[in-house]
Amino acid sequence: MDVYFLGTGAGVPSPRRNVSALALRLDGPRGGIWLFDCGEGTQHQVLASPLKLSRLEKVFITHLHGDHIFGLPGLLATRSSQTDAPLTLYGPPGLCAFVRDALAASGTWLAYPMEVMEIKEGMVCQDASYRVEAARLDHGVPCFGYRITEQERPGRLRVEDLARLGVPPGPVYGRLKRGERIELPDGRTLDGRDLVDPPRPGRAVAVLGDTRPCTASMDLARGADLLVHEATFADAHADLAHRYGHSTARQAALIARAAGAMNLVLTHISPRYDAEDEPRLLAEAAAVFCPVSLALDHSVHDVPEQGVPAA
Amino acid sequence: MDVYFLGTGAGVPSPRRNVSALALRLDGPRGGIWLFDCGEGTQHQVLASPLKLSRLEKVFITHLHGDHIFGLPGLLATRSSQTDAPLTLYGPPGLCAFVRDALAASGTWLAYPMEVMEIKEGMVCQDASYRVEAARLDHGVPCFGYRITEQERPGRLRVEDLARLGVPPGPVYGRLKRGERIELPDGRTLDGRDLVDPPRPGRAVAVLGDTRPCTASMDLARGADLLVHEATFADAHADLAHRYGHSTARQAALIARAAGAMNLVLTHISPRYDAEDEPRLLAEAAAVFCPVSLALDHSVHDVPEQGVPAA
Numbered sequence: 310m311d312v313y314f315l316g317t318g319a320g321v322p323s324p325r326r327n328v329s330a331l332a333l334r335l336d337g338p339r340g341g342i343w344l345f346d347c348g349e350g351t352q353h354q355v356l357a358s359p360l361k362l363s364r365l366e367k368v369f370i371t372h373l374h375g376d377h378i379f380g381l382p383g384l385l386a387t388r389s390s391q392t393d394a395p396l397t398l399y400g401p402p403g404l405c406a407f408v409r410d411a412l413a414a415s416g417t418w419l420a421y422p423m424e425v426m427e428i429k430e431g432m433v434c435q436d437a438s439y440r441v442e443a444a445r446l447d448h449g450v451p452c453f454g455y456r457i458t459e460q461e462r463p464g465r466l467r468v469e470d471l472a473r474l475g476v477p478p479g480p481v482y483g484r485l486k487r488g489e490r491i492e493l494p495d496g497r498t499l500d501g502r503d504l505v506d507p508p509r510p511g512r513a514v515a516v517l518g519d520t521r522p523c524t525a526s527m528d529l530a531r532g533a534d535l536l537v538h539e540a541t542f543a544d545a546h547a548d549l550a551h552r553y554g555h556s557t558a559r560q561a562a563l564i565a566r567a568a569g570a571m572n573l574v575l576t577h578i579s580p581r582y583d584a585e586d587e588p589r590l591l592a593e594a595a596a597v598f599c600p601v602s603l604a605l606d607h608s609v610h611d612v613p614e615q616g617v618p619a620a
Numbered sequence: 621m622d623v624y625f626l627g628t629g630a631g632v633p634s635p636r637r638n639v640s641a642l643a644l645r646l647d648g649p650r651g652g653i654w655l656f657d658c659g660e661g662t663q664h665q666v667l668a669s670p671l672k673l674s675r676l677e678k679v680f681i682t683h684l685h686g687d688h689i690f691g692l693p694g695l696l697a698t699r700s701s702q703t704d705a706p707l708t709l710y711g712p713p714g715l716c717a718f719v720r721d722a723l724a725a726s727g728t729w730l731a732y733p734m735e736v737m738e739i740k741e742g743m744v745c746q747d748a749s750y751r752v753e754a755a756r757l758d759h760g761v762p763c764f765g766y767r768i769t770e771q772e773r774p775g776r777l778r779v780e781d782l783a784r785l786g787v788p789p790g791p792v793y794g795r796l797k798r799g800e801r802i803e804l805p806d807g808r809t810l811d812g813r814d815l816v817d818p819p820r821p822g823r824a825v826a827v828l829g830d831t832r833p834c835t836a837s838m839d840l841a842r843g844a845d846l847l848v849h850e851a852t853f854a855d856a857h858a859d860l861a862h863r864y865g866h867s868t869a870r871q872a873a874l875i876a877r878a879a880g881a882m883n884l885v886l887t888h889i890s891p892r893y894d895a896e897d898e899p900r901l902l903a904e905a906a907a908v909f910c911p912v913s914l915a916l917d918h919s920v921h922d923v924p925e926q927g928v929p930a931a
């Protein structure tokens with residue numbers, strides 16, 4: 310499970326950073342991709358990345374500002390030439406009309422079934438592997454942050470203990486793993502609950518939209534393995550950040566610290582800062598919280614298993 | 621006056637060619653730019669070019685397929701951070717709703733006055749320097765080709781003749797240039813009409829949208845100094861070209877020849893052709909018409925004064 314940044318700039322594209330988009334790459338054989346926001350040129354960034362639109366399963370939109378959605382119609386159209394697998398979009402009210410109008414005006418026909426869900430706060434979707442919750446942030450227009458959590462995974466069956474007890478592998482292992490109590494042919498009884506490690510909590514990633522510092526951000530980021538937070542401005546422009554509904558790098562770090570997040574990645578950097586200014590943003594955040602890094606277009610941030618340090 | 625190609629591919633972006641857009645750079649001190657089509661990522665291509673959105677005066681849309689319009693909302697929004705000069709959009713019915721809906725959904729406010737004109741065949745606009753005419757092409761959906769013509773410019777005053785006649789420079793030159801008849805202090809009379817070259821015809825550029833070969837194309841390209849024609853397919857795929865409402869490179873060349881155009885530039889090349897296939901498309905066109913070239917993203921094609929060969 311990792312996060313691949315496709316666009317890490319704010320408002321307008323710059324030669325250094327495209328407008329907002331990131332891909333969450335899921336573990337497991339399905340190798341699915343979930344996209345968060347889709348600024349103009351996201352499909353171009355995908356084209357220059359190892360990602361495949363055919364693997365894209367879901368798109369989550371934080372809010373409807375142009376730098377977060379103007380790449381959506383083109384990406385949806387291009388995906389149509391690559392797969393007929395279904396796609397689901399989630400986002401604030403108005404998303405459905407935006408997509409429908411753009412596709413209708415352009416006469417775009419999609420080769421795959423697409424569902425657009427206009428969401429409220431709370432549980433957005435879940436399956437056997439993941440659940441996604443949303444909360445409303447503080448950005449003027451309706452804007453959501455998302456928390457993606459792996460479902461709790463069953464504890465590991467201690468096969469080394471079973472070997473020591475002289476129980477050969479077979480269907481009985483499965484029953485023990487499910488916590489059943491069984492009787493062996495030799496008359497001994499075993500309780501699966503004694504032979505299975507405690508359930509492993511799933512990892513959690515919080516991907517927030519544009520926002521001023523707010524308690525909803527803190528709730529979404531609580532104990533998260535990774536927090537992706539906007540850092541549109543440096544501390545010297547805290548007044549602008551507040552006026553336009555954004556955060557400074559330092560404010561993002563304060564949220565990460567208050568929430569007890571494990572890792573912080575800053576994105577949505579204003580094009581007013583060039584490569585020479587960026588170390589300042591990072592330093593302002595690092596004075597408050599670590600580990601913290603500044604996302605770049607095409608940078609990848611791993612979400613390590615809990616207790617396993619990031620590579 | 622030249623044409624700067626921003627996107628020369630068809631349908632979907634490729635690493636080699638972005639989707640459709642080209643800029644006509646006008647002569648004169650105003651250095652204005654007119655954009656023809658605006659596929660996704662056009663503003664990114666502008667950012668990587670010497671063009672300035674603040675110089676953009678007009679946008680002409682050939683048709684509403686996504687690869688020709690999905691860059692429009694983002695480009696309009698970004699232009700707003702660079703100028704408050706007015707902008708006019710021209711295109712087929714539906715353009716107004718597309719732009720209005722995308723800007724409304726995203727809450728985009730433009731700092732400049734914008735007018736959207738849904739056009740019919742015939743004269744689209746004109747001022748003292750240029751006129752633009754449109755005709756309906758053959759692409760399934762409503763699709764226009766445009767012919768941009770410089771207004772006829774007054775003939776040159778032959779100052780060398782006046783010097784020989786001993787007439788010193790002064791206000792009298794302006795009156796003669798306007799074709800007036802004047803009396804000199806020494807009693808001689810001069811007729812401006814004898815001292816001014818014939819009016820110079822303006823240059824004409826035809827920029828066509830996606831189309832099968834059709835007579836409207838030929839009319840728009842009649843005697844044009846430059847014809848920009850789509851060449852989505854190679855000859856081997858003429859059946860696909862016909863089925864999807866497109867032309868082959870050879871068909872584009874046949875139009876240029878029949879119309880008596882002076883120069884042909886091919887664009888809107890299908891991403892199915894890679895860099896190694898492209899010489900074939902060019903050869904197929906060059907067998908029929910020359911001079912012909914294949915546009916590349918960021919290539920520039922001069923429109924020389926008549927009688928002056930292109931550099």
Ligand SMILES: [Zn+2]
Nearest residue numbers: 320374376519
């Ligand atoms: Zn934003």
Ligand SMILES: [Zn+2]
Nearest residue numbers: 630631687830
């Ligand atoms: Zn096209």
